[in-house]
Amino acid sequence: MSVxxxxxxxxxxxxxxxxxxxxxxxxxxxxxxxxxxSAIVTELLDPVAASVEAAAxxxxxxxxxxxxxxxLTLAARRxxxxxxxxxxxxxxxxxxxxxxxxPVSERPRALLGGLTNAVLNIAATSGARPGEWLxxxxxxxxxxxxxxxxxxxxxxxxxxxxSHYRDGALNAADLLPPATSLALLNAKGDWTKVRARLAxxxxxxxxxxSAASEDISIGGFTGFGGPFSHPPKVCxxxxxxxxxxxxxxxxxxxxxxxxxLHPVSPESFDALPDxxxxxxxKGVRVGDRVVPLTxxxxxxxxxxxxxxxxxxxxxxxxxxxxxxxxx
Amino acid sequence: MAKLPxxxxxxxxxxxxxxxxxxxxxxxxxxxxxxxxxxxxxAGETTAFDEKLRQAYFWIVNTAIISPHYDVxxxxxxxxxxxxxxxKRLLTLPSxxxxxxxxxxxxxxxxxxGKCLFIGGPGRGKTASAxxxxxxxxxxxxxxxxxxxxxxxxxxxxxxxxNPLPAxxxxxxxxxxxxxxxxxxxxxxxKIIDEYNRIPTRTQSALLTxxxxxxxxxxxxxxxxxxxxxxxxxNDDKGGGTYQVIEALRDRIDVIVQxxxxxxxxxxxxxxxxxxxxxxxxxxxxxxxxxQGELQQLNKAVRKVPIPAEVRRRMEFFASQFEFMETAGDxxxxxxxxxxxxxxxxxxxxxxxDSGRDRLKDIGCQTVNGLSVRNLMxxxxxxxxxxxxxxxxxxxxxxxxxxxxxxLRDKLKPDPDAxxxxxxxxxxxxxxxxxxxxxxxxxxxxxxxxxxxxxDDPVANMSDEFALGLDEIGGRExxxxxxxxxxxIGERVEGRKLYGSTYDxxxxxxYLHQRYTNYLHWLGAKR
Numbered sequence: 057m058s059v060x061x062x063x064x065x066x067x068x069x070x071x072x073x074x075x076x077x078x079x080x081x082x083x084x085x086x087x088x089x090x091x092x093x094s095a096i097v098t099e100l101l102d103p104v105a106a107s108v109e110a111a112a113x114x115x116x117x118x119x120x121x122x123x124x125x126x127x128l129t130l131a132a133r134r135x136x137x138x139x140x141x142x143x144x145x146x147x148x149x150x151x152x153x154x155x156x157x158x159p160v161s162e163r164p165r166a167l168l169g170g171l172t173n174a175v176l177n178i179a180a181t182s183g184a185r186p187g188e189w190l191x192x193x194x195x196x197x198x199x200x201x202x203x204x205x206x207x208x209x210x211x212x213x214x215x216x217x218x219s220h221y222r223d224g225a226l227n228a229a230d231l232l233p234p235a236t237s238l239a240l241l242n243a244k245g246d247w248t249k250v251r252a253r254l255a256x257x258x259x260x261x262x263x264x265x266s267a268a269s270e271d272i273s274i275g276g277f278t279g280f281g282g283p284f285s286h287p288p289k290v291c292x293x294x295x296x297x298x299x300x301x302x303x304x305x306x307x308x309x310x311x312x313x314x315x316x317l318h319p320v321s322p323e324s325f326d327a328l329p330d331x332x333x334x335x336x337x338k339g340v341r342v343g344d345r346v347v348p349l350t351x352x353x354x355x356x357x358x359x360x361x362x363x364x365x366x367x368x369x370x371x372x373x374x375x376x377x378x379x380x381x382x383x
Numbered sequence: 384m385a386k387l388p389x390x391x392x393x394x395x396x397x398x399x400x401x402x403x404x405x406x407x408x409x410x411x412x413x414x415x416x417x418x419x420x421x422x423x424x425x426a427g428e429t430t431a432f433d434e435k436l437r438q439a440y441f442w443i444v445n446t447a448i449i450s451p452h453y454d455v456x457x458x459x460x461x462x463x464x465x466x467x468x469x470x471k472r473l474l475t476l477p478s479x480x481x482x483x484x485x486x487x488x489x490x491x492x493x494x495x496x497g498k499c500l501f502i503g504g505p506g507r508g509k510t511a512s513a514x515x516x517x518x519x520x521x522x523x524x525x526x527x528x529x530x531x532x533x534x535x536x537x538x539x540x541x542x543x544x545x546n547p548l549p550a551x552x553x554x555x556x557x558x559x560x561x562x563x564x565x566x567x568x569x570x571x572x573x574k575i576i577d578e579y580n581r582i583p584t585r586t587q588s589a590l591l592t593x594x595x596x597x598x599x600x601x602x603x604x605x606x607x608x609x610x611x612x613x614x615x616x617x618n619d620d621k622g623g624g625t626y627q628v629i630e631a632l633r634d635r636i637d638v639i640v641q642x643x644x645x646x647x648x649x650x651x652x653x654x655x656x657x658x659x660x661x662x663x664x665x666x667x668x669x670x671x672x673x674x675q676g677e678l679q680q681l682n683k684a685v686r687k688v689p690i691p692a693e694v695r696r697r698m699e700f701f702a703s704q705f706e707f708m709e710t711a712g713d714x715x716x717x718x719x720x721x722x723x724x725x726x727x728x729x730x731x732x733x734x735x736x737d738s739g740r741d742r743l744k745d746i747g748c749q750t751v752n753g754l755s756v757r758n759l760m761x762x763x764x765x766x767x768x769x770x771x772x773x774x775x776x777x778x779x780x781x782x783x784x785x786x787x788x789x790x791l792r793d794k795l796k797p798d799p800d801a802x803x804x805x806x807x808x809x810x811x812x813x814x815x816x817x818x819x820x821x822x823x824x825x826x827x828x829x830x831x832x833x834x835x836x837x838x839d840d841p842v843a844n845m846s847d848e849f850a851l852g853l854d855e856i857g858g859r860e861x862x863x864x865x866x867x868x869x870x871x872i873g874e875r876v877e878g879r880k881l882y883g884s885t886y887d888x889x890x891x892x893x894y895l896h897q898r899y900t901n902y903l904h905w906l907g908a909k910r
Binding site: 076079080125126130133135165169171172173174206209210214221223224225227318 | 417
């Protein structure tokens with residue numbers, strides 16, 4: 057497959073150095089597949105090089121240099137290209153990066169490498185939605201500069217389900233122009249007020265008119281790629297909900313944009329008292345709200361904190377996170 | 384050509400991760416951490432010095448020096464062990480981060496500004512390791528190579544230190560007027576002497592002044608040198624070579640590290656260097672280079688690492704085993720091996736007269752000398768550096784145990800005629816001094832535990848009591864303390880054999896007795 061003139065020009069100019077880099081990695085890693093690497097260069101690096109050539113031709117060489125090293129790592133670790141377990145990195149480079157040509161041209165290694173790491177992290181986080189992040193990034197590309205792109209990525213990662221980054225993402229949004237922050241969250245009005253309400257209520261979404269928040273389902277059987285080998289049990293601890301499934305203990309962090317699970321030490325669960333939420337004929341009762349149940353009452357494990365109820369069952373590998381708010 | 388990434392790759396921080404606390408703090412900046420290096424995204428960040436030191440270590444062992452010998456072993460759980468061969472030697476798979484002494488000891492020398500001797504056969508990377516240390520101190524490779532002193536039989540003091548200016552030699556009216564062109568290496572913070580055992584004896588004496596007192600002297604002119612880390616190489620550690628190394632110079636060396644044999648299983652790593660025509664010292668990543676200010680701060684930070692009293696006591700107990708020699712004299716204070724050495728009397732004759740003690744059990748009988756103050760200071764200094772390197776808040780017993788053999792090698796001299804070495808199971812210790820010294824420390828700790836000194840150490844209690852000061856202490860209390868000391872000495876000497884630790888305890892009690900006696904006299908005169 058042929059590559060763009062922009063990429064072939066840089067490759068030709070620095071051929072001995074590039075060849076030496078490939079040779080070194082090949083020697084260090086016997087499983088290094090040159091065909092995979094070649095596919096990454098031609099299918100992923102080439103569109104980026106072409107877009108940078110169009111936006112800032114004087115920076116094409118720098119972008120290709122940085123991209124070439126990253127491509128080597130991606131190929132060596134099978135994180136992109138043919139044979140990769142997921143195609144999120146491919147999509148990032150093919151669909152998102154060309155729209156970010158100008159910022160990437162100014163800080164190629166930081167932005168190409170950083171955003172690649174970001175999509176890998178989001179894809180590896182149970183409960184997060186990497187596909188949605190890629191779509192949001194594509195839409196937000198016109199708002200980005202080389203100085204703000206990383207903060208934009210953080211805010212959108214939160215929107216794409218990385219709810220454990222809520223506080224950090226709000227701080228990142230503070231560093232952006234207010235109009236950009238509002239646009240990223242699909243909000244209207246005054247950023248200061250929106251920010252204050254977000255800080256006060258973790259279940260409020262500025263893009264939804266309704267006060268009622270949606271229920272969240274998270275989990276799944278490990279055999280199908282989920283995080284749980286056994287039906288989970290749940291307790292509420294000082295830092296949030298703690299979930300036990302077989303040998304694994306996980307912290308559940310949830311808010312209006314989603315829920316994520318993070319490994320913690322087993323003591324985090326063992327030390328907690330078993331305080332289930334109240335059950336009555338209508339369902340789980342929390343404060344003055346009754347959450348109706350659609351699963352059998354036998355073998356239920358429930359926990360509630362100030363803003364949410366989590367329900368687990370011996371008959372399911374999924375957890376239900378049910379936000380509740382006093383009307 | 385750009386530097387090959389494989390030679391520039393650093394181990395990802397933290398290199399010594401601690402067990403995470405149950406609490407979970409999420410940092411949105413972690414979103415951009417991952418397998419892809421983002422170099423310039425991290426510009427301006429500073430790394431803690433212990434982390435930087437560990438990154439330097441891992442760069443050296445993973446990239447620069449092929450030394451896959453993890454002989455400095457640490458465990459946080461019982462290690463897996465195998466008995467191998469006819470001699471049933473122990474092969475241990477450590478359960479915690481362990482290190483190669485060949486890369487670790489030079490780095491600790493770098494951090495403490497100590498003096499390290501590389502020993503081993505030719506072509507094992509001794510000089511290359513020393514050059515790396517120079518580069519880590521921020522000097523260009525060319526400068527380090529040019530400043531390296533190569534020992535040779537014709538080396539004069541002028542070759543080593545500098546020449547008087549010829550014009551001044553002719554025109555000067557006094558010695559003060561003769562200017563000296565000092566050698567540039569004297570001003571460097573990393574000093575390298577290659578094959579120091581080939582330097583003639585007279586020149587060695589000039590070197591000793593620079594090493595010991597940090598100044599150089601030529602024709603009465605003095606040149607002050609900055610504090611520096613010293614790296615020397617030799618083909619053996621016994622001081623042999625073209626010239627015998629003078630005793631005082633050998634004693635100035637803090638640690639001796641042996642270049643172990645190359646494992647041919649790692650031949651592929653050599654191939655890359657040959658084919659790419661690269662030398663590790665040419666591609667040291669700038670992230671692990673220490674500036675002059677950082678070096679000073681690193682040294683200061685190492686000194687600040689505390690040694691807990693319980694660890695210090697075990698060091699004291701170990702050190703007290705060796706100097707005592709009951710047959711060495713008549714007066715109590717002179718019952719030491721040093722008295723024998725100074726007298727010139729045959730060692731065998733003195734030890735033959737040593738009867739009554741269990742010479743197999745007494746660790747002190749394994750050596751012909753004791754530990755000097757300099758040895759102990761070095762041990763303290765390197766133990767702190769070991770703890771700092773591992774990211775510890777204080778020195779642990781294991782830090783001391785691992786570093787001790789490298790400090791005391793060639794300092795604590797074994798007595799080959801000692802009954803300990805005649806035992807078949809200890810025969811290997813005649814040649815393996817590192818193993819022997821670590822074993823001796825283990826024996827000392829076992830004895831310390833047997834005596835239950837962690838919980839019951841009256842001498843330590845009396846020392847602590849005295850350390851609180853004598854202000855406001857009345858005559859009655861002083862007399863009571865004197866009685867307690869006399870009673871304790873009585874208990875210690877009654878029907879007991881004398882061992883090194885008892886000898887030092889009795890000397891300490893005599894010291895306390897004397898201080899209280901003087902104070903009592905002073906109180907009496909005051910009235």
